[in-house]
Amino acid sequence: MTVTAAFLADLRSCLPSDQVLTSPEDLIVHGYDGTWLDHLPDVVVVPRTTANVAAIVQVACAHGVPLVPRGAGSGLAGGAVPACGGVVLSTTRMDQILAIDRSSLIAVVQPGVVNATLQNSVERLGLFYPPDPASLNQATIGGNVATSASGPRCLKYGGTKDYVVGLEVVLASGEVVRLGSRSHQPTADHHLLQAFIGSEGTLGVITEVAVRLIPKPEHRGTVMAAFNHLEDASDAVSRILIAGVVPLALEMMDQVTLRCVEEYLKVGLPIDSEAMLLIDVDGGTEAVGLQVDLVADVCRAAGAAIVQPAASDAESARLWRARRSTSSSFGRLRPNKLGEDISVPRSAVPTMVRAVQAIAREYDLLIPLFGHIGDGNLHPNILCDLRDRTEMTRVVAAARAIFAASIENCGVLSGEHGIGMLKRDFMSQCLDKGALALLRRIKRTVDPMGLLNPGKVFD
Amino acid sequence: MTVTAAFLADLRSCLPSDQVLTSPEDLIVHGYDGTWLDHLPDVVVVPRTTANVAAIVQVACAHGVPLVPRGAGSGLAGGAVPACGGVVLSTTRMDQILAIDRSSLIAVVQPGVVNATLQNSVERLGLFYPPDPASLNQATIGGNVATSASGPRCLKYGGTKDYVVGLEVVLASGEVVRLGSRSHQPTADHHLLQAFIGSEGTLGVITEVAVRLIPKPEHRGTVMAAFNHLEDASDAVSRILIAGVVPLALEMMDQVTLRCVEEYLKVGLPIDSEAMLLIDVDGGTEAVGLQVDLVADVCRAAGAAIVQPAASDAESARLWRARRSTSSSFGRLRPNKLGEDISVPRSAVPTMVRAVQAIAREYDLLIPLFGHIGDGNLHPNILCDLRDRTEMTRVVAAARAIFAASIENCGVLSGEHGIGMLKRDFMSQCLDKGALALLRRIKRTVDPMGLLNPGKVFD
Numbered sequence: 001m002t003v004t005a006a007f008l009a010d011l012r013s014c015l016p017s018d019q020v021l022t023s024p025e026d027l028i029v030h031g032y033d034g035t036w037l038d039h040l041p042d043v044v045v046v047p048r049t050t051a052n053v054a055a056i057v058q059v060a061c062a063h064g065v066p067l068v069p070r071g072a073g074s075g076l077a078g079g080a081v082p083a084c085g086g087v088v089l090s091t092t093r094m095d096q097i098l099a100i101d102r103s104s105l106i107a108v109v110q111p112g113v114v115n116a117t118l119q120n121s122v123e124r125l126g127l128f129y130p131p132d133p134a135s136l137n138q139a140t141i142g143g144n145v146a147t148s149a150s151g152p153r154c155l156k157y158g159g160t161k162d163y164v165v166g167l168e169v170v171l172a173s174g175e176v177v178r179l180g181s182r183s184h185q186p187t188a189d190h191h192l193l194q195a196f197i198g199s200e201g202t203l204g205v206i207t208e209v210a211v212r213l214i215p216k217p218e219h220r221g222t223v224m225a226a227f228n229h230l231e232d233a234s235d236a237v238s239r240i241l242i243a244g245v246v247p248l249a250l251e252m253m254d255q256v257t258l259r260c261v262e263e264y265l266k267v268g269l270p271i272d273s274e275a276m277l278l279i280d281v282d283g284g285t286e287a288v289g290l291q292v293d294l295v296a297d298v299c300r301a302a303g304a305a306i307v308q309p310a311a312s313d314a315e316s317a318r319l320w321r322a323r324r325s326t327s328s329s330f331g332r333l334r335p336n337k338l339g340e341d342i343s344v345p346r347s348a349v350p351t352m353v354r355a356v357q358a359i360a361r362e363y364d365l366l367i368p369l370f371g372h373i374g375d376g377n378l379h380p381n382i383l384c385d386l387r388d389r390t391e392m393t394r395v396v397a398a399a400r401a402i403f404a405a406s407i408e409n410c411g412v413l414s415g416e417h418g419i420g421m422l423k424r425d426f427m428s429q430c431l432d433k434g435a436l437a438l439l440r441r442i443k444r445t446v447d448p449m450g451l452l453n454p455g456k457v458f459d
Numbered sequence: 460m461t462v463t464a465a466f467l468a469d470l471r472s473c474l475p476s477d478q479v480l481t482s483p484e485d486l487i488v489h490g491y492d493g494t495w496l497d498h499l500p501d502v503v504v505v506p507r508t509t510a511n512v513a514a515i516v517q518v519a520c521a522h523g524v525p526l527v528p529r530g531a532g533s534g535l536a537g538g539a540v541p542a543c544g545g546v547v548l549s550t551t552r553m554d555q556i557l558a559i560d561r562s563s564l565i566a567v568v569q570p571g572v573v574n575a576t577l578q579n580s581v582e583r584l585g586l587f588y589p590p591d592p593a594s595l596n597q598a599t600i601g602g603n604v605a606t607s608a609s610g611p612r613c614l615k616y617g618g619t620k621d622y623v624v625g626l627e628v629v630l631a632s633g634e635v636v637r638l639g640s641r642s643h644q645p646t647a648d649h650h651l652l653q654a655f656i657g658s659e660g661t662l663g664v665i666t667e668v669a670v671r672l673i674p675k676p677e678h679r680g681t682v683m684a685a686f687n688h689l690e691d692a693s694d695a696v697s698r699i700l701i702a703g704v705v706p707l708a709l710e711m712m713d714q715v716t717l718r719c720v721e722e723y724l725k726v727g728l729p730i731d732s733e734a735m736l737l738i739d740v741d742g743g744t745e746a747v748g749l750q751v752d753l754v755a756d757v758c759r760a761a762g763a764a765i766v767q768p769a770a771s772d773a774e775s776a777r778l779w780r781a782r783r784s785t786s787s788s789f790g791r792l793r794p795n796k797l798g799e800d801i802s803v804p805r806s807a808v809p810t811m812v813r814a815v816q817a818i819a820r821e822y823d824l825l826i827p828l829f830g831h832i833g834d835g836n837l838h839p840n841i842l843c844d845l846r847d848r849t850e851m852t853r854v855v856a857a858a859r860a861i862f863a864a865s866i867e868n869c870g871v872l873s874g875e876h877g878i879g880m881l882k883r884d885f886m887s888q889c890l891d892k893g894a895l896a897l898l899r900r901i902k903r904t905v906d907p908m909g910l911l912n913p914g915k916v917f918d
């Protein structure tokens with residue numbers, strides 16, 4: 001679609017001139033996200049206030065122009081890609097932390113605040129905002145809410161959906177609606193609030209987010225454990241949880257990932273092991289010490305070849321550097337990757353990893369795999385080169401095979417990335433027909449013209 | 460309303476004869492809940508299967524007869540009272556635990572399973588289902604989901620909404636829809652699943668519930684602390700949480716409650732104290748010991764007059780017996796009570812308690828107050844005698860005054876009981892106009908004829 005001059009004139013008449021962007025370079029940089037999907041928008045708007053957003057939505061709807069809300073564009077499912085053109089509404093200039101209330105443990109932010117900015121701001125006050133998607137240095141809180149983002153720490157503390165207590169949203173009608181509250185107290189519209197979390201911009205534009213905070217855990221400890229056999233690593237995970245320790249994070253890197261990262265970092269990772277676990281615990285000094293000892297003991301009993309408790313923050317940071325360098329190390333090997341995001345029951349993790357290994361062999365692809373093994377959320381990354389057409393055919397086939405293997409192992413489509421465009425076509429395989437129909441009916445009720453982020457999720 | 464003979468005939472034609480009840484005594488016992496609200500249904504149905512429920516809903520909708528789902532009828536907001544007559548659908552015969560899967564930590568139950576039955580069943584396997592509403596020995600899991608029930612342990616472990624992973628619901632169309640999954644993996648319809656939790660039977664009839672379980676905490680410890688000054692008790696609560704201990708439960712009883720319970724139990728409660736706290740912690744032996752010591756120290760530092768760590772399970776049970784006897788002790792003093800359920804930010808608890816004391820004096824009523832102080836959820840219980848008309852006028856006025864004080868202190872309408880009929884008229888004061896309108900629009904989409912639990916929540 002191409003928008004009309006009348007539409008652009010109406011948009012400009014209700015917004016400050018610096019909030020409407022139409023240069024080719026502005027359109028290009030707002031046409032993609034963290035996947036390789038892209039589509040040019042017709043115009044980009046960068047509002048600063050809720051009133052700006054309401055005006056934009058009203059004009060878009062009056063002219064029947066699609067509108068795609070966008071945070072930092074770090075999403076991994078194509079949710080922020082303007083699939084049908086129209087307006088991209090970037091929240092990056094709505095980047096104010098409006099309040100951090102220490103006594104009530106609440107923060108209120110505009111949607112464009114970057115996750116890490118919020119984390120650092122509250123940690124300076126001795127508080128803690130647990131949700132930590134890998135993209136936390138770029139991703140915005142608004143985007144986190146729209147995709148119901150998680151991260152390693154969610155094993156112990158829960159994800160974005162567990163921390164949002166209030167939202168301000170602009171509906172397709174242009175109406176501004178406030179849901180939930182700015183306190184920990186449950187409100188009578190809690191279930192409506194929840195309906196917007198993970199709705200990927202299809203129900204409204206998020207213009208303000210209130211989240212609850214917790215006191216910052218005093219200390220943190222890490223145990224690294226390398227296993228010759230994948231099954232033993234998986235067994236260790238179950239034993240840790242059954243022992244009553246809930247680690248802050250429980251991450252796994254498979255052998256292919258270890259070798260990729262080691263080639264990049266050269267820090268002496270155990271590249272002969274089939275799997276490496278990184279287990280973080282937190283709490284008071286004594287609690288951390290007890291948990292580190294217990295976790296190390298359990299790993300040894302489960303048959304770990306190497307067990308290394310990180311006693312210092314520096315040592316812990318060194319171990320985590322390996323985990324945080326996965327993407328960079330893959331980028332060094334091949335120019336592109338398809339980052340998958342399946343989630344299977346914990347007991348099915350070894351079977352699923354073996355299935356991915358077999359798929360890698362079958363399609364002759366390099367597929368390092370890592371993930372949040374504590375909750376069964378795995379990220380097989382299919383490394384590739386978009387310019388290599390025959391390879392890309394194999395990549396697409398491998399992705400479908402991985403997805404089929406996930407379903408076969410009682411898994412789901414997406415652990416934490418959302419549906420967007422990338423997994424939209426699989427929705428009918430994963431969801432009950434009635435559930436999908438109901439989602440669509442509610443979507444039509446809230447956005448009768450279907451202008452909010454069309455072509456996504458269930459479209 | 461009175462239902463037609465044709466309706467009853469259709470109902471009987473699609474159900475086994477023992478599932479349709481019309482005797483006066485059956486109607487009477489299904490006409491009330493835990494409040495003093497009541498209204499006779501025209502007919503009661505007691506289905507055993509999802510297919511039975513679907514048939515009932517289809518017949519009710521074909522005849523335009525209201526349908527009110529009901530669990531154990533222990534609700535405290537009138538949600539299960541058939542305000543407009545019609546059919547009461549009791550789930551009490553759908554009482555089968557369908558599966559407890561130890562390896563995936565999931566239980567699947569029919570909606571009529573009593574909370575305590577599920578708890579006992581999973582605890583025998585070393586597992587744990589945290590949500591523990593006070594009515595757990597009567598209340599059903601279906602009712603817990605419909606009201607999004609909480610309980611003391613929710614401070615640490617979260618409430619019903621945090622444990623439901625899957626639902627089967629029958630919509631007003633008679634269609635059976637499955638939402639979520641039977642695993643811990645997040646599904647693409649998570650936000651739709653959440654929309655049904657706390658919807659009080661207005662969106663559909665719950666016919667199956669899948670919940671996640673956690674490993675059973677090994678040990679439990681209790682600290683009782685009595686404070687001469689309410690403010691010190693409130694201060695102790697903040698200090699405990701800031702110290703990084705998240706107690707399993709953090710309960711308060713005010714002086715009026717202490718005196719009522721002591722008169723009933725005669726166990727030597729500290730009746731000269733303004734407030735008594737009961738603080739439960741759990742975990743491994745060492746962790747429990749450390750936490751009990753820390754909590755006791757914090758309470759002493761905050762000025763507690765008496766601090767009593769319960770070292771044994773028996774001592775802990777004795778202390779909790781007082782907390783569990785509040786309702787019985789009130790019943791001994793006066794025949795009726797209006798159990799309020801406000802929730803204010805933790806920092807506002809002392810102000811709120813003082814406000815309730817002033818209201819009690821102003822309206823010459825006995826209003827013992829207790830509650831989950833850890834999350835600010837307080838239960839002022841207005842003791843009364845329904846037969847005393849002039850007193851009842853004062854009771855209603857006092858209830859309104861308590862509610863107004865809650866709002867004034869940034870509190871909400873209901874902490875955990877739901878809205879039902881009791882608080883329906885306050886919804887517009889508490890919710891954003893747009894949010895309320897949106898709730899109503901979604902309700903109309905899902906239940907266009909408005910036959911599912913009419914007269915409730917937002918009607």
